[in-house]
Amino acid sequence: MFGKVLAEFRQRPVSTYFTIKGRRSLYLYCVLTGIVSGLGALLFSRTLAWAEYISLESISGLHNTHSGGEYYVSLEPIVSIYLGRWALLILPILGGLISGWIIWKFSPDSAGTGTDSLIDSFHNKEGKVDPKIPLIKSIATIFTLSSGGSGGKEGPISLIGAGFGSLVANLTKAGARARRTLLLAGTAGGLGAIFHAPLGGALTSVEMVYREDIESDTLVPCIISSVTAFLVYSSFNGFGSVYKVPEIGFIEYKELGFYLFLGILCYLNGAFLIKVFQFVQEWSKSWKFPTWLKPALGGIPVGIIGYFLPEVLGTGAGVLQDVLEGSFQFPNYSSYLNQDLQIIFFFLLLAFLKIITTSFTIGSGGSAGMFGPSLFIGGMLGGALGTFAKLVLGYQVPVASFVLVGMGAFYAGIASAPIAGMVMICEIIGSYSLLPPLMIVSIITFVLSHKLNLYKSQKNTRFQSPAHDWDMNRDLLEGIRIEDIKFRLRNIAEVKTSVLLSQLEEEALKINASDYIVLEENGNYFGMISLRTSRLFLEGRDLTQNLILVKDVTDTSILPISARTNLATAFKTLLDMGMDKIPVEENGKYLGYLRYADIISIYFEKTRSAKPVSSS
Template structure:
């Protein structure tokens, strides 16, 4: 102990905090994961309390909404303040006011705090050595409280994850830790926040290590994430109470023939996930073209959210209370159409008994109506979420994905009940849809399955969850909700040095000249529209561009070209490949090592790199070729055991 203390003294006799408390190995890293978990649990507790009180004042007291929380969440157990009651029409302006406040806070103090928060975490892990601005978690939390409590559609996992991740990054900075330890603490903080708020210690850990890749997991950080997540869960639960987030009735499936409908649910989740991602990304791109100040855009996005919420308030906010009612089977769908007619002024004092399609013996028609209601709720939730977060609002996407998946599960479950002719567990389909939908859009099948089981406090639904989640994941392999995700660890700068660099340094491009290709090559004088049509045939997105003399000209990535449909018609026969090619990317020579070629590919975010020899273009080398060569040489150079 004394030796460590004296070794922490600087030459001038002063004390070095970072030297004494630095991370010296796995055991000290685990200790800091425990500390990170404690802070994550406390942060989740404070955030959940702040959000609950804000929703009590705005949604419950002002707008008159009820049951805005799930059965296991904290809620303000007071009667709404009647002096503040304005009624349902307050929903027309509450999302606008919330968006205005959120937009100003984010614009004024931290522009990085807008959006989901998860994408910025993933980007920080891959490209910023796990560094997070300390003010981002605070600003993100405040902005999200205003967004959700005013009726904006989103989830609360974004700021909670950032609280833990920001503290983990801060610990790494204070202890002068390296990039690897900082990335681990970043994920550990994320796991702590998720494990606490969703009462899911294992699910939070798996989500944090799985969300950074599309086809891989950050296995090195799994144990630290489990330590942090369990610690945060214990801290949060000791203050908030133990138990599952959602209270559910008896669940399960009665017969194997129900599995057919679970498979159908997987397909439906895939199709709906694709629609959500396209809608969300379209709104992000479209809002960037608006000729309004940045701080005003979330308020503009709040206008359609308020209009939709006025007619169907079930699809605004977190939607946790509505999901709870669906799981318990207490939601009266017959009231939905009556409430809608009353809102638009076409009917007054409609009773539920009068809505059941005017006849008690038309139960089949009632089930069809319920299926349509479920699908309508899912569609409108996609719209309100896209308008809320896509325009710059601050909230997470995990919460809306649970809602949308639950609605799709409810629709398919009701359809199964209608066709099979016996009482199918609708709650089971709802829960499976919740897990499968997130597994597809976030490329996190394991995390989606485990998270749902822990949210409800039961693993009884694990078999259908596995079937539907894997089905959705396989179908959704081209869907990317988080743009910063990498395919595998070999595509991440975080693991660039994990490969045997000496082996890559020994191999020159001239040694593997037979691997060079010339398929995705185009002349600069070709029309861009023709290239886009031909690209489908070879399934390529990155092209080598040559000038009319066959010399290297530049690179072209179709992924980075965004032309609006109306503009495309006008420029179809005008834009040449050479007009949009990137001439800043320089080719490599035959004397370049595979290590430098690999580094160049990562720096330019391309899947191929051109090769020249004394100014003459030879071909290109793909990222996949380097990986294949590396593993081939690794196998052949491995010593044979005696």
């Protein structure tokens, strides 16, 4: 018995043991994808922290670059390389030049946010990602952000996991559906790790591919990957929240009106961000300069703005942390103006200039994400409205609550991801106390922003995605019965019960078939046999080739379907059986078999032609 098993093991290629055969094996690969995503996020975040320590902190003297829960280099700045604040004029240009050359030289697809390319890969490329894109984008983004370019770090981090998920699918020869699932699982892993948000990362990945829908089929795999990546990443960086916040909450119903207006404010500024960003994208295409030079040119206005207001450079996470803690030092422009009014103006100014610097950094061809800037812009808008509410209501309104709600609502609007925006904010602060106002404001912003489109590759619903053509047109197959297409039935891959298995194996080579319909001597249906699982072993073949009949290894549990069955049901039955053909009977008489390939062919004939499929 052991020898028989060993012989079978030797006959099977090693690669067959690593194929994705069902949900359980897919979940196992999601765990592996999560591990790689977590380690990739760890390596990226620490490399970026050291790069920011050298350039922004040591060279230019900019210190508030990280949130309270992020990894940072806890060393004194290197005095010997200190140049002063004027270096901020040069650093974004230099960083844009380096990142632009890297992208141009090694991977032009690595430019931009990264999220849009992921969405496009899901819908139009069967989840395929060039393995070099995550590496090149990570390196380019590190140069962009550490030099003061305005953007987020989620783009390359999510690409690391997505790229590995796609690579796993390719190595295991998985189908397009499994590859798309692993793509989103990798994305979820990267987001869940870097933002300490396992649920938020999973929800973001399944929600970002559509404007009015979610990829619900991949939610469980995304949760598995995201939780795994979070555990791996946090085991090195700690399990605390990304942002340290004071006591927050919703105090009185008087504040509700201001929260409602915050939703409108986020929508208006979200529309402005998208218009400016897309304008810079199109404008930069007309620049008569080499492609690799354009991000450096985009760094010129970024450097000028950053020299006067360095708060709008980089990810902005450190500024948000100071604002949330109440330790941010606001400028005092005039002793004659109310301090709260000056703070409101400063918040709005930071939001406006962050839109400009982000648009020039990424729109000119640089590499960075949009999630980080969206949190900053929304936070500044929330801070402005929270300060205004405090001024009008006359008591200490928790401004930090408005900041956090603005962060979630702004992203919900521009990315069409209201659920992800809510949950992500709750997880990055480690509290769900703000969930009610977050829900209200995020939904208002989302509803108002239904015509906005930051990610051009997003589809409205799954019914518009090539990834779900079968879901969209299932009703076409339901309207066709097998009896209407009898001429499609075949009688080639059939065998009688009395035939030797060895003889069938030889005949199968001639027609390149693996699954056979087994018939009794009188032509009645008996069962099915798959030569993928029922074969003679090489060892002892001489002894068994004249002993084993087809009848001995036939699976009689596979029942034929009626000719009145529609093609949608037949297709699902085929998938459940794991066979490439299915037997058909009419009034107890065997007619022939219908192949998997025949159903696909009929499907495309039906979708490409207005004429109904008929038997004529």
